[in-house]
Amino acid sequence: MSQDNATSQRPAEDTLRQPKKKSVRRPVSAMIGALLVLFWLFVAAFGNFLAPFDPSDMVSQDIFASYSGTHMLGTDFLGRDMLSRILDGARYSVGLALISTVLACLTGVTLGLLAVLSNTWVDEAVSRIMDALISMPSKMLALVLVSVFGSSVPLLIIMAVLAYSPGCFRICRSLALNIAQMEYVLVARSRGESRFYIAAREMLPNMMGPILSDFGMRFVFSVLLLSGMSFLGLGVQLPAADLGSLVRENISGLSQGVPAVLWPAISLGTLTIGVNLLIDSLSARHRRGF
Amino acid sequence: MSLKTFLYIARRASGIVLTLIVVSLMVFFVTAFLPGDAAQQSLGQFATPDQLEALRKEMGLGRPAVVRYFAWLYGLLQGDLGMSLASHAPITDLIGARLGSSATLAAVTAAISVPLALVIGITSAMFRGSALDRSLNAATMTTVAIPEFLIATLAVLIFAVKLQWVPALVFVQDIDSPLEFIRAYTLPVATLCCVITAQMARLTRAALVDQMSKPYIEMARLKGVGPVRVVLSHALPNTIGPIANAIAVSLSYLVGGAVIIETIFNYPGLAQLMVDGVANRDMPLIQACAMMFCSAYLLLLIIADVLGVITNPKLRSL
Numbered sequence: 001m002s003q004d005n006a007t008s009q010r011p012a013e014d015t016l017r018q019p020k021k022k023s024v025r026r027p028v029s030a031m032i033g034a035l036l037v038l039f040w041l042f043v044a045a046f047g048n049f050l051a052p053f054d055p056s057d058m059v060s061q062d063i064f065a066s067y068s069g070t071h072m073l074g075t076d077f078l079g080r081d082m083l084s085r086i087l088d089g090a091r092y093s094v095g096l097a098l099i100s101t102v103l104a105c106l107t108g109v110t111l112g113l114l115a116v117l118s119n120t121w122v123d124e125a126v127s128r129i130m131d132a133l134i135s136m137p138s139k140m141l142a143l144v145l146v147s148v149f150g151s152s153v154p155l156l157i158i159m160a161v162l163a164y165s166p167g168c169f170r171i172c173r174s175l176a177l178n179i180a181q182m183e184y185v186l187v188a189r190s191r192g193e194s195r196f197y198i199a200a201r202e203m204l205p206n207m208m209g210p211i212l213s214d215f216g217m218r219f220v221f222s223v224l225l226l227s228g229m230s231f232l233g234l235g236v237q238l239p240a241a242d243l244g245s246l247v248r249e250n251i252s253g254l255s256q257g258v259p260a261v262l263w264p265a266i267s268l269g270t271l272t273i274g275v276n277l278l279i280d281s282l283s284a285r286h287r288r289g290f
Numbered sequence: 291m292s293l294k295t296f297l298y299i300a301r302r303a304s305g306i307v308l309t310l311i312v313v314s315l316m317v318f319f320v321t322a323f324l325p326g327d328a329a330q331q332s333l334g335q336f337a338t339p340d341q342l343e344a345l346r347k348e349m350g351l352g353r354p355a356v357v358r359y360f361a362w363l364y365g366l367l368q369g370d371l372g373m374s375l376a377s378h379a380p381i382t383d384l385i386g387a388r389l390g391s392s393a394t395l396a397a398v399t400a401a402i403s404v405p406l407a408l409v410i411g412i413t414s415a416m417f418r419g420s421a422l423d424r425s426l427n428a429a430t431m432t433t434v435a436i437p438e439f440l441i442a443t444l445a446v447l448i449f450a451v452k453l454q455w456v457p458a459l460v461f462v463q464d465i466d467s468p469l470e471f472i473r474a475y476t477l478p479v480a481t482l483c484c485v486i487t488a489q490m491a492r493l494t495r496a497a498l499v500d501q502m503s504k505p506y507i508e509m510a511r512l513k514g515v516g517p518v519r520v521v522l523s524h525a526l527p528n529t530i531g532p533i534a535n536a537i538a539v540s541l542s543y544l545v546g547g548a549v550i551i552e553t554i555f556n557y558p559g560l561a562q563l564m565v566d567g568v569a570n571r572d573m574p575l576i577q578a579c580a581m582m583f584c585s586a587y588l589l590l591l592i593i594a595d596v597l598g599v600i601t602n603p604k605l606r607s608l
Contacts, residue, residue: 132312147568272435
């Protein structure tokens with residue numbers, strides 16, 4: 001057990017090594033996934049500096065123009081440069097989803113560990129609240145919150161955290177329940193270690209694999225939820241636009257198949273597929289249902 | 291059904307009642323954050339203070355929130371969901387009118403997607419690692435990853451605009467022959483099926499693959515059982531619990547998560563009723579819809595739970 005504990009201090013390597021032994025994983029798809037994810041993280045971080053035009057400037061006389069030298073991905077319904085708009089929109093799509101997923105997972109993991117290590121009353125109370133949150137369909141929750149508070153960036157983040165921390169909590173709690181029965185946790189307990197020490201040093205490192213793959217899944221869900229809200233016009237508000245808003249804006253060009261509506265869609269697709277490929281090949285063995 | 295099973299189910303059911311109470315508390319008190327109370331909403335901006343006062347009295351808004359909460363809860367239990375602020379009709383009637391079309395959509399989608407998902411999931415688990423498995427895997431993963439609004443708009447573009455096989459909008463009241471029914475429902479059902487089939491198929495495959503790594507499967511293989519029989523008669527019975535759970539979670543999506551699909555196809559379902567409620571800030575309606583969705587979700591979950599317990603003797607001793 002102690003050896004097990006020591007190796008999983010490096011969870012990423014641990015999970016990477018595992019599939020190789022089984023040799024059923026396809027490293028090619030993992031590579032593609034990793035490349036796509038890295039690409040989108042890069043775009044989200046530096047896209048603004050790379051944009052050839054100001055994303056909100058109407059730089060062209062042609063609306064819904066096709067691919068050209070000056071406008072590589074054509075122009076949108078107002079004649080703005082599509083490439084610049086996508087580079088700008090990706091910042092919102094990736095950034096918001098990333099922030100809210102990180103917060104959701106932190107909340108879920110903290111509460112999950114707290115529930116397992118505390119007495120049954122705390123566990124019961126937290127579990128009930130989380131069950132109640134999870135039983136609201138995430139889009140319904142989003143709609144109610146937007147109707148009450150109006151849509152804004154902080155609200156969208158809070159909404160995604162409320163929608164996705166319960167799922168993370170459930171997974172974390174069930175993992176922690178199993179791990180809490182392990183000998184090394186009992187040893188640490190009888191040594192008189194504090195609950196915080198047990199949670200952070202003994203239990204958490206052994207839960208990282210499944211939590212990371214859960215993180216990936218929830219990131220994809222957040223991207224889809226946020227872009228879906230923007231598509232309905234209830235997400236990121238103008239003049240800011242994420243990839244979902246870009247699809248919404250240019251939807252009238254759909255029947256002509258203009259690049260302005262195809263590329264935001266393709267961007268969203270490659271982002272979520274990339275994350276899926278990556279977590280699929282990293283941690284197939286951890287995925288049990290939800 | 292043994293006593294233990296019964297007790298387990300009873301315990302789960304009481305947990306669900308508790309959860310519903312928490313849901314009702316959250317729904318009631320979050321909506322209480324809205325600026326302006328129900329009387330203000332109902333009369334609009336130009337109401338005189340006297341009118342407001344009179345209506346508040348009539349609606350019982352002078353009472354403290356806790357009292358109103360219990361009154362509301364009591365009404366819910368009696369099947370009285372209150373009055374809609376926007377249309378001044380009983381919410382029970384509004385929901386009743388939509389319930390049928392939502393249930394039809396959900397039932398048709400479930401009838402197609404559940405068997406399809408099971409076939410896909412089981413097939414790819416049976417031939418794990420083969421080209422078939424890999425292509426099914428790639429297909430379901432892509433479908434899971436693509437936003438549903440994209441699938442819906444593409445479907446409208448291809449089948450309604452370009453090919454003109456089916457209408458883009460659904461007019462449920464105009465349906466009077468089976469052919470029209472099929473034409474009207476094809477697009478919404480196909481889009482919903484895409485979304486939930488892929489998810490169910492992946493979870494089914496994951497549950498089966500998980501079982502396939504167990505020692506008893508190795509034993510069965512060693513005594514010469516073929517790969518197809520190993521999956522169907524050895525692994526599958528042990529995965530009914532997880533698969534039922536996956537189906538329940540996916541189907542719960544049909545109840546309330548179909549907002550975007552209903553909006554795009556203009557389908558008169560419950561989710562759209564709630565979206566309208568949100569647009570009109572019709573709080574009693576939103577509260578009632580939210581409670582409906584949560585109850586449906588929890589009901590599905592407990593059915594999955596019971597199936598899981600009945601099919602897995604180990605869980606009965608819990």
